[in-house]
Amino acid sequence: MSKSSLSYLIQITLLIITMTFVLDKVIYLSINKISKQVYTGQTGGKLNQYLKQNSDLNFIVFGSSRANHHIDPEKIDSKSFNMGMDGTKIVYSNTLIKLLPKNKKQTVLLHISPKNSFNSEYHGEDISKLSTLYHQNDIVRNEIKNFKQNKLIQDFFWCQIYNNSALGIIKNYFMPKYDYKTYFGFDPLIVSKEQNKIFSLVLEKWKPQNCSTNIELNPVYKSSLSDLKEFCKDNNKTLILYTSPIYRDDCKEDDIKLTEILKKEGFIYWNYSDFFKSDNSLENWKDNTHLSNIGADLFTQEIKNRINQINETAMP
Amino acid sequence: MLFNSIEFLIFFPIVFILYWFLSDRLTLQNLLLLGASYIFYAWWDWRFLSLIIISSVIDYVAGLSIYKAKTDKQRKFWLMVSLVANLGFLSIFKYYNFFAESFTQAVSSFGWQPNDLTLSIILPVGISFYTFQTLSYTIDIYRKSFKPTTSILSFFTYIAFFPQLVAGPIERASNLLPQIEKKRTFNKDWFNEGILQILVGLFRKIVIADTLAIYVDTIYGDTSLYNSSTILFATFFYAFQIYFDFAGYSDIAIGTAKVMGFKFHQNFNLPYFSKSLTEFWRKWHISLSFWLRDYLYISLGGNRKGIKITYRNLMITMLLGGLWHGSSWNFMIWGGIHGLVLSIEKYIKSNPRFNFLNKFDYLGYPITFLIVLIAWIFFRAPTFGSATIALRKILFFKPGSLFIGDINSLTTSIFVLFLGVLFDYYLFKKNIQLEKFGTHFSKIKIAVICSILIILINLFYSSSNNFIYFQF
Numbered sequence: 001m002s003k004s005s006l007s008y009l010i011q012i013t014l015l016i017i018t019m020t021f022v023l024d025k026v027i028y029l030s031i032n033k034i035s036k037q038v039y040t041g042q043t044g045g046k047l048n049q050y051l052k053q054n055s056d057l058n059f060i061v062f063g064s065s066r067a068n069h070h071i072d073p074e075k076i077d078s079k080s081f082n083m084g085m086d087g088t089k090i091v092y093s094n095t096l097i098k099l100l101p102k103n104k105k106q107t108v109l110l111h112i113s114p115k116n117s118f119n120s121e122y123h124g125e126d127i128s129k130l131s132t133l134y135h136q137n138d139i140v141r142n143e144i145k146n147f148k149q150n151k152l153i154q155d156f157f158w159c160q161i162y163n164n165s166a167l168g169i170i171k172n173y174f175m176p177k178y179d180y181k182t183y184f185g186f187d188p189l190i191v192s193k194e195q196n197k198i199f200s201l202v203l204e205k206w207k208p209q210n211c212s213t214n215i216e217l218n219p220v221y222k223s224s225l226s227d228l229k230e231f232c233k234d235n236n237k238t239l240i241l242y243t244s245p246i247y248r249d250d251c252k253e254d255d256i257k258l259t260e261i262l263k264k265e266g267f268i269y270w271n272y273s274d275f276f277k278s279d280n281s282l283e284n285w286k287d288n289t290h291l292s293n294i295g296a297d298l299f300t301q302e303i304k305n306r307i308n309q310i311n312e313t314a315m316p
Numbered sequence: 317m318l319f320n321s322i323e324f325l326i327f328f329p330i331v332f333i334l335y336w337f338l339s340d341r342l343t344l345q346n347l348l349l350l351g352a353s354y355i356f357y358a359w360w361d362w363r364f365l366s367l368i369i370i371s372s373v374i375d376y377v378a379g380l381s382i383y384k385a386k387t388d389k390q391r392k393f394w395l396m397v398s399l400v401a402n403l404g405f406l407s408i409f410k411y412y413n414f415f416a417e418s419f420t421q422a423v424s425s426f427g428w429q430p431n432d433l434t435l436s437i438i439l440p441v442g443i444s445f446y447t448f449q450t451l452s453y454t455i456d457i458y459r460k461s462f463k464p465t466t467s468i469l470s471f472f473t474y475i476a477f478f479p480q481l482v483a484g485p486i487e488r489a490s491n492l493l494p495q496i497e498k499k500r501t502f503n504k505d506w507f508n509e510g511i512l513q514i515l516v517g518l519f520r521k522i523v524i525a526d527t528l529a530i531y532v533d534t535i536y537g538d539t540s541l542y543n544s545s546t547i548l549f550a551t552f553f554y555a556f557q558i559y560f561d562f563a564g565y566s567d568i569a570i571g572t573a574k575v576m577g578f579k580f581h582q583n584f585n586l587p588y589f590s591k592s593l594t595e596f597w598r599k600w601h602i603s604l605s606f607w608l609r610d611y612l613y614i615s616l617g618g619n620r621k622g623i624k625i626t627y628r629n630l631m632i633t634m635l636l637g638g639l640w641h642g643s644s645w646n647f648m649i650w651g652g653i654h655g656l657v658l659s660i661e662k663y664i665k666s667n668p669r670f671n672f673l674n675k676f677d678y679l680g681y682p683i684t685f686l687i688v689l690i691a692w693i694f695f696r697a698p699t700f701g702s703a704t705i706a707l708r709k710i711l712f713f714k715p716g717s718l719f720i721g722d723i724n725s726l727t728t729s730i731f732v733l734f735l736g737v738l739f740d741y742y743l744f745k746k747n748i749q750l751e752k753f754g755t756h757f758s759k760i761k762i763a764v765i766c767s768i769l770i771i772l773i774n775l776f777y778s779s780s781n782n783f784i785y786f787q788f
Contacts, residue, residue, distance in 0.1 A: 001336045001339045001502050002501075005501075005502035005504070008504055008507075009336075009502070009507070011759060012507070012508075012511075012759055012763060015759060015760070015762075015763035016762075016763045016770075018763075019766075020766070020767040020770050020771065024767075024771055024774070027771055027775070042724070086722075153322075157770075157771075159771060159774055160774045162775060163777060164724065164728055164775075164778070167724075167727060167728055168724055168727070171727075192717060194543060194716055198541045201540065205540075
């Protein structure tokens with residue numbers, strides 16, 4: 001290669017790297033600035049609202065979509081919030097719980113799925129859903145590193161943390177979905193006729209699942225539960241674990257085993273898998289694991305009664 | 317190794333630096349390319365490397381033997397050796413189970429229940445591509461349109477050259493082999509064009525195609541669950557998913573080769589901007605369609621033996637073209653639809669009665685797209701049953717509300733698809749080939765465009781899926 005070609009190659013490489021570095025930081029800082037003012041939407045606004053309000057809350061729900069769409073916290077406590085988030089598991093919730101204020105008395109209701117608890121393939125990948133806080137929050141950054149979800153490339157490309165959320169953030173900045181001051185984090189699923197039809201067809205074609213015979217608690221779940229227990233004990237939080245209703249559950253062994261483990265460890269655990277067994281009307285459901293708004297109303301009422309019982313027992 | 321993997325991000329710069337470091341030593345440079353190509357392939361499964369080596373040995377010997385043969389009989393013999401060996405490998409690995417299953421089903425309809433004849437066979441990645449490449453080499457020598465190389469290193473490098481090894485473009489020996497055998501010099505324009513094409517290809521693949529795949533995979537997972545609007549929408553998405561997936565792969569391949577001083581032929585030229593299916597096939601997977609034209613259609617007689625034979629040849633070519641994509645009846649039907657429409661177009665074009673249609677040629681764009689869209693149903697649906705369900709729902713359209721799924725993902729899909737189509741429309745309007753897009757750009761302009769593309773990729777990339785054409 002000639003000297004001039006080599007020089008060109010070096011120049012263009014350096015130019016591309018420098019411009020990408022600068023542009024990346026400009027984009028990152030711009031989205032970051034916008035993002036901090038967004039309090040609506042699942043792509044970041046809900047998390048901002050939680051971080052802003054969590055020190056005033058008495059009752060908080062955590063977990064996956066089965067927490068988010070199933071419990072209306074407003075009906076349980078006027079100072080409450082549902083921080084359930086689609087596609088998340090225990091590590092995501094555990095990290096958010098660690099961001100709660102120290103020593104303030106609060107009730108934490110955390111959804112736990114028996115199926116996920118025994119899934120050996122889970123390694124805490126859901127923590128990456130908090131990556132927007134990677135450069136802003138030490139606890140989150142440490143957890144992301146702890147579960148090896150920090151990509152080397154992310155240290156160079158900061159804007160990568162807004163991967164697939166940038167559009168949502170910008171949209172919610174200019175056109176907020178709702179007034180966050182009246183939002184409690186609960187997103188009911190209003191089921192259309194089309195969705196109901198799809199679920200009926202799925203049930204018609206249902207093939208029973210093969211249940212695993214080797215059920216061992218996932219190590220990430222094990223350590224997260226232990227962390228949670230310690231944090232809640234040290235910081236005046238009442239921790240309640242629960243499992244949401246499921247329309248058709250072919251594998252019961254994992255429910256039994258999880259109940260055993262949690263009881264042994266001294267957790268309060270409510271398994272509501274079969275809550276609708278006596279009246280399994282399709283109008284309560286969107287799909288096999290998600291309740292409709294109608295089902296969620298009934299389930300919220302049950303949770304409310306149970307929480308009240310605990311509160312009454314705890315009263316001096 | 318995938319182009320969109322971290323491994324390739326490390327592998328390629330190392331190869332690139334070493335490659336240009338050896339620019340004054342052609343043999344060493346080609347050795348490096350061959351070694352790198354074998355590592356690239358072995359990353360997926362080293363065992364199948366032997367298949368490429370065996371195929372290369374056979375065709376190297378066959379090529380020289382055809383050239384040196386003194387009689388036609390000898391020439392034919394060596395051509396047959398090459399055809400039987402290459403098509404034999406392809407038949408065993410790709411088609412054995414399909415024919416065994418079809419045979420079992422056929423005889424069971426007569427009441428005979430034979431034992432299960434299928435075997436547990438892994439399909440070697442890229443076998444369809446390098447088989448066609450090696451075949452073109454021996455056929456060209458047999459037709460006396462190309463002289464074989466005596467350099468075993470050059471030939472082996474030609475077969476295994478990593479940018480095009482696993483999913484094309486199917487480069488003919490007449491184009492690539494002379495480039496391997498002569499000294500390459502670094503060319504600034506080619507570097508600019510190549511680097512831009514690589515990044516555009518990456519954007520097309522990991523941003524557009526992979527994002528669209530989320531919706532398409534959900535709907536085509538079970539077509540019986542969704543209504544007409546949803547199936548149509550998913551098929552529309554699929555048309556663009558497969559285009560951006562494969563065109564994206566070709567862009568990365570062509571760009572990668574170009575920055576190393578190799579010029580591949582264009583493989584996609586904005587195919588959805590076509591006024592007829594004939595034009596579509598001049599713009600879609602060009603290296604395959606020209607291969608089928610030159611080695612199958614023309615070998616069958618092309619259009620030289622009368623109109624009826626021409627229709628037959630078109631149908632055979634497209635049916636086999638369909639089968640090349642995969643061993644299932646769905647691919648044959650896909651090829652059949654294309655063959656049928658190509659024949660109809662040929663009939664219309666050869667008949668002066670239909671000249672009045674020229675006035676409405678602008679309607680050719682939507683009609684061609686619609687035909688291609690319908691045919692894609694058979695290409696995408698996992699079974700014949702699910703394809704017919706999808707087709708019925710589209711043809712007997714009953715309006716209904718669209719299945720949204722994850723709203724965030726759907727919004728991103730529409731946004732990135734809009735960007736992709738807008739860029740293609742720009743190229744179409746300005747009559748620019750993507751291969752030439754970076755020509756004459758200043759250093760600054762190249763760097764700005766590259767950094768914008770890199771940032772867009774970071775902001776919108778979707779989780780990595782295999783390239784669709786790997787399965788072929």
